[in-house]
Amino acid sequence: MEANPMTQDIRPEITPEPPAPREAASAAMSEARSAEVPDTTFGVIEHPDPIINCRDVNVFYGDKQAVFDVNLDIGRHQVISMIGPSGCGKSTFLRCLNRMNDTIDIARVTGTIELDGQNIYDPKIDVVPLRARVGMVFQKPNPFPKSIYDNVAYGPRIHGLAKDKVELDEIVRTSLERAGLLGEVKDRLDQPGTGLSGGQQQRLCIARAIAVSPDVILMDEPCSALDPIATAKIEDLIDELRENYTICIVTHSMQQAARVSQRTAYFHLGYLVEVGETDKIFTNPTHKLTEDYITGRFG
Amino acid sequence: MNKIGDPGAAGRPISADQAMARVNASLRKRYGAERRFRVYGIASVTVGLAFLALMMISIVGKGYSAFQQTYVDLDIYFDPEVIDPDGLRDQESLMRANYNTLIKDSLLFLFPEASGRRDRRALGALISNSAAFDLQDMVITDPLLIGQTRRVSVLASADADMLNKGKISRTVPESERRVSDQQIAWLETLRDRGRFEKRFNTSFFTHGDSRDPELSGIWGATKGSFYMLLITLALSFPVGIGAAIYLEEFAPKNPVTDFIEININNLAAVPSIVFGLLGLGVFLNFFSMPRSAPMVGGLVLTLMTLPTIIISARASLKSVPPSIREAALGMGASQMQSTFHHVLPLAMPGMLTGTIIGMARALGETAPLLMIGMVAFIVDIPQGLFDPSTALPVQIYLWADAPERAFVERTSAAIMVLLGFLVLMNLSAIILRKRYERRW
Ligand SMILES: Nc1ncnc2c1ncn2[C@@H]1O[C@H](COP(=O)(O)OP(=O)(O)OP(=O)(O)O)[C@@H](O)[C@H]1O
Ligand SMILES: [Mg+2]
Numbered sequence: 001m002e003a004n005p006m007t008q009d010i011r012p013e014i015t016p017e018p019p020a021p022r023e024a025a026s027a028a029m030s031e032a033r034s035a036e037v038p039d040t041t042f043g044v045i046e047h048p049d050p051i052i053n054c055r056d057v058n059v060f061y062g063d064k065q066a067v068f069d070v071n072l073d074i075g076r077h078q079v080i081s082m083i084g085p086s087g088c089g090k091s092t093f094l095r096c097l098n099r100m101n102d103t104i105d106i107a108r109v110t111g112t113i114e115l116d117g118q119n120i121y122d123p124k125i126d127v128v129p130l131r132a133r134v135g136m137v138f139q140k141p142n143p144f145p146k147s148i149y150d151n152v153a154y155g156p157r158i159h160g161l162a163k164d165k166v167e168l169d170e171i172v173r174t175s176l177e178r179a180g181l182l183g184e185v186k187d188r189l190d191q192p193g194t195g196l197s198g199g200q201q202q203r204l205c206i207a208r209a210i211a212v213s214p215d216v217i218l219m220d221e222p223c224s225a226l227d228p229i230a231t232a233k234i235e236d237l238i239d240e241l242r243e244n245y246t247i248c249i250v251t252h253s254m255q256q257a258a259r260v261s262q263r264t265a266y267f268h269l270g271y272l273v274e275v276g277e278t279d280k281i282f283t284n285p286t287h288k289l290t291e292d293y294i295t296g297r298f299g
Numbered sequence: 300m301n302k303i304g305d306p307g308a309a310g311r312p313i314s315a316d317q318a319m320a321r322v323n324a325s326l327r328k329r330y331g332a333e334r335r336f337r338v339y340g341i342a343s344v345t346v347g348l349a350f351l352a353l354m355m356i357s358i359v360g361k362g363y364s365a366f367q368q369t370y371v372d373l374d375i376y377f378d379p380e381v382i383d384p385d386g387l388r389d390q391e392s393l394m395r396a397n398y399n400t401l402i403k404d405s406l407l408f409l410f411p412e413a414s415g416r417r418d419r420r421a422l423g424a425l426i427s428n429s430a431a432f433d434l435q436d437m438v439i440t441d442p443l444l445i446g447q448t449r450r451v452s453v454l455a456s457a458d459a460d461m462l463n464k465g466k467i468s469r470t471v472p473e474s475e476r477r478v479s480d481q482q483i484a485w486l487e488t489l490r491d492r493g494r495f496e497k498r499f500n501t502s503f504f505t506h507g508d509s510r511d512p513e514l515s516g517i518w519g520a521t522k523g524s525f526y527m528l529l530i531t532l533a534l535s536f537p538v539g540i541g542a543a544i545y546l547e548e549f550a551p552k553n554p555v556t557d558f559i560e561i562n563i564n565n566l567a568a569v570p571s572i573v574f575g576l577l578g579l580g581v582f583l584n585f586f587s588m589p590r591s592a593p594m595v596g597g598l599v600l601t602l603m604t605l606p607t608i609i610i611s612a613r614a615s616l617k618s619v620p621p622s623i624r625e626a627a628l629g630m631g632a633s634q635m636q637s638t639f640h641h642v643l644p645l646a647m648p649g650m651l652t653g654t655i656i657g658m659a660r661a662l663g664e665t666a667p668l669l670m671i672g673m674v675a676f677i678v679d680i681p682q683g684l685f686d687p688s689t690a691l692p693v694q695i696y697l698w699a700d701a702p703e704r705a706f707v708e709r710t711s712a713a714i715m716v717l718l719g720f721l722v723l724m725n726l727s728a729i730i731l732r733k734r735y736e737r738r739w
Contacts, residue, residue, distance in 0.1 A: 103624070128632075136629035142622035
């Protein structure tokens with residue numbers, strides 16, 4: 001774990017509720033369902049060395065609001081995991097960070113998201129370099145129907161990162177290496193990427209994302225389609241990548257969040273309910289909704 | 300046996316035995332339905348194939364004989380008195396000579412009894428008008444022939460050809476057929492002496508239209524069709540694909556684009572004759588383009604095929620999984636790069652198929668061409684996009700209308716050629732699709 005002194009909690013109004021007694025489980029359950037989402041996020045939204053600052057982020061799909069007033073800092077060279085029940089807006093929020101929501105016609109984002117102090121929703125900002133800096137790995141592995149080599153080389157090619165073929169080869173090799181895939185595919189770089197297994201495809205997608213040397217990698221449930229061994233490989237990979245990259249990962253697996261992330265954000269019905277150090281969230285959550293979720297009482 | 304509501308083992312709503320019995324009962328029903336459906340399917344496919352076979356048999360049965368043509372071996376005496384009485388042997392007098400006389404003389408030698416004027420004309424009608432020109436060519440290329448006798452194979456007239464192919468029934472009263480009893484007798488004599496010969500009908504593939512069936516061919520119409528399709532392909536493919544890509548990938552979804560989409564769908568259903576009228580009004584009357592030109596035909600067919608191509612191209616773009624677009628955009632590709640690098644290659648097979656099917660429809664289209672004057676008797680082979688010409692389906696229409704017996708088989712033969720081209724185009728669509736698909 002990264003040694004990362006958290007700032008003091010600056011929200012004195014937080015009043016932790018006592019955990020519900022065991023014998024009143026079903027009562028607690030209905031109470032939890034009716035539990036109100038808080039007006040302000042519990043826990044520590046700030047980070048001493050943030051790469052991304054989100055302030056008052058709201059996302060609307062047409063008239064329907066999917067994300068409400070999210071304030072969150074994302075620390076540099078850290079893994080932050082986002083958890084929460086299905087449909088609570090994790091993916092929607094994640095997709096705001098590289099403006100992938102722009103590709104959905106009805107989606108509308110308000111608020112500011114600053115990447116190294118620069119608001120990415122500024123009309124002057126060009127999404128092409130933004131997405132080169134903030135890469136994305138999707139829930140379903142989606143390699144291009146091209147060769148393994150071309151998959152990884154695609155980003156460097158369109159962004160003109162390699163001066164010549166030798167450099168490009170080197171980028172492809174190191175990216176595959178870092179994604180832990182090189183050993184498995186080095187003899188068949190010219191084979192289609194779609195011919196790999198699901199776990200290999202997902203690692204190929206990670207290699208493809210890191211080939212353009214992004215600062216941030218967004219991962220939306222990267223392991224949801226994978227078996228435990230492939231999942232473990234990707235988790236190890238995420239842990240290694242942390243040295244050089246900032247990673248935001250959406251996951252439904254609490255164990256995964258606990259294993260790979262330093263901070264955890266809990267979303268509920270479009271609200272960021274609580275955020276804090278992973279250890280704290282999983283051992284001593286402040287808000288009742290968070291506690292109910294991580295103890296598996298609903299979700 | 301348990302009854303419903305009787306809680307069997309572990310509180311099941313119905314017992315295991317009962318459930319199994321019901322499943323088996325329903326299974327029989329399901330399999331029955333499946334079998335019936337399969338029978339319906341096979342029946343409808345069979346009916347379809349039967350009609351197709353019927354059509355092919357009737358077309359091929361009527362048309363295959365058109366690919367052969369009867370020739371008559373005649374001993375031609377290249378009479379110097381007829382060809383060049385002045386003995387000049389120069390080009391001009393050789394051109395002017397009456398070579399028909401040579402043929403008639405040769406026939407008269409075979410049938411001396413045909414002495415009357417009418418008999419001689421009837422005798423001459425057995426040989427095609429083109430034979431005299433063939434003899435002329437022979438003499439001009441080799442003037443030493445003059446004064447010699449040679450056995451020359453000359454093209455028989457369409458009537459003689461029909462008789463030789465057994466397409467003129469002798470049971471019909473003489474007054475109702477084109478060939479008289481006398482002519483039949485002569486032709487039979489020629490045949491018995493082995494003077495008839497059937498050869499491959501090259502002129503069918505090298506000539507334009509003609510009043511003489513034995514001289515008519517489809518080359519002019521084929522070339523006309525080829526030029527038209529060239530124009531249609533060159534215009535409708537890029538325009539159609541471009542429009543589809545723009546509408547599908549770039550255009551904002553708003554009432555205007557919805558309106559455009561509805562209009563394109565409606566245009567695809569507009570009867571083709573309306574496009575012909577449009578072409579007449581716009582290209583001929585307004586832009587004063589030449590009548591009967593493949594250029595205009597191509598433009599009209601472009602208008603007609605564009606909606607089809609746009610719709611099929613949009614459908615194949617829609618079928619590209621959105622995850623590919625997301626992957627490309629997520630890598631920082633621009634909309635254009637994502638479309639051209641990733642979406643288009645995947646959509647290409649579908650687009651090509653749609654285009655070729657549109658082109659095949661354009662190849663077989665007749666109605667709009669009637670409106671722009673492509674239904675005309677045109678002998679010359681078109682040499683360019685603005686030369687008057689017909690098209691294959693129009694040629695079929697014209698021949699189907701012609702009264703001569705010999706045009707019947709030519710109509711069917713032309714249909715066979717047209718179908719051949721269609722099969723070729725559809726085959727290329729399949730091959731292109733396979734090639735693109737095989738890449739991954
Ligand atoms: N393209 C869209 N158009 C309209 N509504 C959408 C769209 N995408 C998501 N939503 C809505 O926004 C809300 C949040 O969805 P989102 O996908 O962010 O949830 P999630 O937390 O990622 O859920 P899951 O864990 O199931 O992936 C949901 O109510 C969903 O119905
Ligand atoms: Mg999601």
